[in-house]
Amino acid sequence: MESSSVLELRNVTKKLGNKNVVDDLSFSIQSGEVFGLLGPNGAGKTTTIRMIAGLISKSNGKVFINGVDADENFKQVMSEMGAIVENPEMYKFLTGYQNLLHFARMAQVSITKERIKEVIKLVDLEKNIHRKVKTYSLGMRQRLGVAQAILHKPSLLIFDEPTNGLDPQGIYEFRTYLKKLTEQGVAVMVSSHLLAEMQQMCDRVAIIQEGKLIDISSVHELREDHGADTLVQFEVDQPELAKEKLTDFEFEIVDGYLQCPAKRSDIPSINKKLVQANIQVFGISSKNPSLEEKFLAITKGGEEV
Ligand SMILES: Nc1ncnc2c1ncn2[C@@H]1O[C@H](COP(=O)(O)OP(=O)(O)OP(=O)(O)O)[C@@H](O)[C@H]1O
Ligand SMILES: [Mg+2]
Incomplete structure (x- = not known):
């Protein structure tokens, strides 16, 4: 064939x-x-x-x-x-x-x-x-x-x-x-x-x-918007302040990054709100939690492999 x-x-x-x-x-x-x-x-x-x-x-x-x-x-x-x-x-x-x-x-x-x-x-x-x-x-x-x-x-x-x-x-x-x-x-x-x-x-x-x-x-499921939430990470100067001020979003702070589940189409407005709250945004990235979960599961919790 x-x-x-x-x-x-x-x-x-x-x-x-x-x-x-x-x-x-x-x-x-x-x-x-x-x-x-x-x-x-x-x-x-x-x-x-x-x-x-x-x-x-x-x-x-x-x-x-x-x-x-x-x-x-x-x-x-x-x-x-x-x-x-x-x-x-x-x-x-x-x-x-x-x-x-x-x-x-x-x-x-x-x-x-x-x-x-x-x-x-x-x-x-x-x-x-x-x-x-x-x-x-x-x-x-x-x-x-x-x-x-x-x-x-x-x-x-x-x-x-x-x-x-x-x-x-x-x-x-x-x-x-x-x-x-x-x-x-x-x-x-x-x-x-x-x-x-x-x-x-x-x-x-x-x-x-x-x-x-x-x-x-x-990997880049977020590139095509499936309408599903992906974990989006914002690198900002004051993550605690962002979490406190912007209560519309389910922000969490992980390893110093501000993280929240969001759709691709929501990213610009979240970014805008951060900026309007006088929070400096240095970077935005998205994670693929499903891939991470699968890989961590086989490597037994993420120990260095
Ligand atoms: N010549 C060989 N004889 C017997 N077993 C071998 C031989 N070459 C490789 N293996 C075994 O085959 C398996 C796969 O090895 P391989 O080198 O393909 O793994 P890998 O995914 O590239 O690992 P790494 O991340 O360490 O490079 C291992 O268990 C290894 O011990
Ligand atoms: Mg190898």
Whole structure:
């Protein structure tokens, strides 16, 4: 059967010893989407990604890339995919640019100097591209890895725990260039064990535990107004005062943030009332309580995983 998804997994299973470390996983990812694989340590994220990237075999199931069965046309599907699974191999004594040139020459398709320039710009490495990789920070190395993975214009990009070790600025920048890529129609799959990070980065998140798919949720349910209440958080200078003054709302103070259940369409008027009460608003964000509950339930109350 043909599939219109960029990536589709059908009943993918990996058996190691007598245990299914990935157990009957099925989901699909569309063009322009950032899809997250969220699960605690040992859930099977890396194993799943390694199977998709063709680094290890599957025990059962099928992987389709743009409708093509990966087992039947491995070379073609690999040319449509870019993956960063472990720390990408770089030649430390060469410059970033020399590394990219090297990978461009090894690629199956021809990659122009123009294209190399384009990816360097996209990952914002223009200033440092002629420095030796051994002098790069972790963040710069990670960008160079991304540049390498997208050189051949894949329609699917896969990153295993891409933000590991990055500082908040690095994580922010990573999200920024993910956005640029999805705007060009690329489908992205990322894994993480951190819920908050996935909520910021992804359109949809699949939760896996012990190799099994527990749930797939859309993260930005608030984007489309379902008319349902979502938890909205306001970062303000005087949360206690806000709670005291604006009794129309069911404000609660959680970790210093003002929080209340609201519809998307209510946010501007709440904001206006806060401002009129002389309360300074520094930020507004929404939470997806259902996703959080599901994830906390499987990680046993939110202990660090
Ligand atoms: N070669 C192997 N032989 C036996 N078991 C393995 C092997 N590789 C992985 N496993 C087991 O498979 C399970 C899934 O591992 P995997 O690395 O996919 O998890 P993960 O979700 O990526 O975890 P982490 O968040 O720690 O990266 C674990 O229980 C792990 O111990
Ligand atoms: Mg892993």
